[in-house]
Amino acid sequence: MSSPRELLLYTTLGCSLCEKAKLEIWPLLEQFGLRLREVDIADDDNLFERFSLLIPVVGLGDPEDTYAWPFQQSQLQAWLAKRIG
Template sequence: MTQLPPVTLYGTLACHLCEAAMQILQPLIADGLRVSEVDISDSDELMQRYQLRIPVLQRQDSGAELDFPFDLAQVMDWLGDVLSEGR
């Protein structure tokens, strides 16, 4: 498989939707997707930007964002340009 771009998952510690998002990402993590989790409660700027949107995935290569709810197929489409290069 082609190298997947690292992503950031913005959320908070007690966010059940954030836990659900990580579960959705597990098959891609098993294939090499690197996910950095960022707790937005540590930053006023991130709280202002994301508090009503979390969980949010952000590609570290392009800055593109994907808001929850999403499923595995939607994440794969979002990463599609990278995945299609490996086919």
């Protein structure tokens, strides 16, 4: 059995919106066979430059294909369905 794909959550320490985003994300992980991996943008200059004003941002690994806050669970579900099926 293969390991679940990762849903990346670009975040940083003290991001209160990121905590709100997790409430929308958690119910979808099992549905899409995903596990959540938080990526701290403060650890990567490129990510910080790209996402510092947008976090929380989710993605499946392609930095050109991400989904930024604000989103509701149904919106994120539709975004994931288009990419995972």
